[in-house]
Amino acid sequence: xxxxxxxxxxxxxxxxxxxxxxxxxxxxxxxxxxxxxxxxxxxxxxxxxxxxxxxxxxxxxxxxxxxxxxxxxxxxxxxxxxxxxxxxxxxxxxxxxxxxxxxxxxxxxxxxxxxxxxxxxxxxxxxxxxxxxxxxxxxxxxxxxxxxxxxxxxx
DNA sequence: GCCAACGTTGGC
DNA sequence: GCCAACGTTGGC
Numbered sequence: 001x002x003x004x005x006x007x008x009x010x011x012x013x014x015x016x017x018x019x020x021x022x023x024x025x026x027x028x029x030x031x032x033x034x035x036x037x038x039x040x041x042x043x044x045x046x047x048x049x050x051x052x053x054x055x056x057x058x059x060x061x062x063x064x065x066x067x068x069x070x071x072x073x074x075x076x077x078x079x080x081x082x083x084x085x086x087x088x089x090x091x092x093x094x095x096x097x098x099x100x101x102x103x104x105x106x107x108x109x110x111x112x113x114x115x116x117x118x119x120x121x122x123x124x125x126x127x128x129x130x131x132x133x134x135x136x137x138x139x140x141x142x143x144x145x146x147x148x149x150x151x152x153x154x155x
Numbered sequence: 156g157c158c159a160a161c162g163t164t165g166g167c
Numbered sequence: 168g169c170c171a172a173c174g175t176t177g178g179c
Binding site for chain 2: 168169170171172173174175176177178179
């Protein structure tokens with residue numbers, strides 16, 4: 001089973017927003033980076049584990065989710081009113097993809113970015129690389145397990 | 156608010 | 168194909 005990290009600004013969409021969504025499921029639309037799209041489209045499979053990362057405000061891993069539906073066209077790219085409208089997208093070639101994600105758990109406390117940097121097992125994470133900006137990235141099963149344990153251990 | 160790092164665009 | 172300029176991301 002694959003493991004991934006997905007980023008969101010909590011002011012835009014937080015782990016609490018996901019928990020409050022109907023059935024805890026939401027469409028992960030608006031991704032407009034080709035590398036991130038390719039990870040979703042070519043890599044993510046039903047049931048894959050997701051680390052839900054809050055960026056910008058109190059940056060860190062806020063909880064867990066899972067892939068509830070594999071990649072399908074992100075038609076918000078066709079909508080001129082949508083925030084992530086892309087004039088190049090057409091119904092024949094929507095360009096962008098999205099998946100559905102389902103809430104699994106909210107950590108009692110966000111596992112801060114600084115705490116991740118302090119763990120030797122996580123030193124190789126893409127997330128921790130200087131200048132890393134990818135909003136969807138793979139993590140290893142070990143990295144997933146370590147961060148999951150850190151989050152669930154928090155009281 | 157600052158600024159480093161990145162992806163994209165467009166001139167040539 | 169190169170690369171400078173630009174807009175964006177995101178930590179601090």
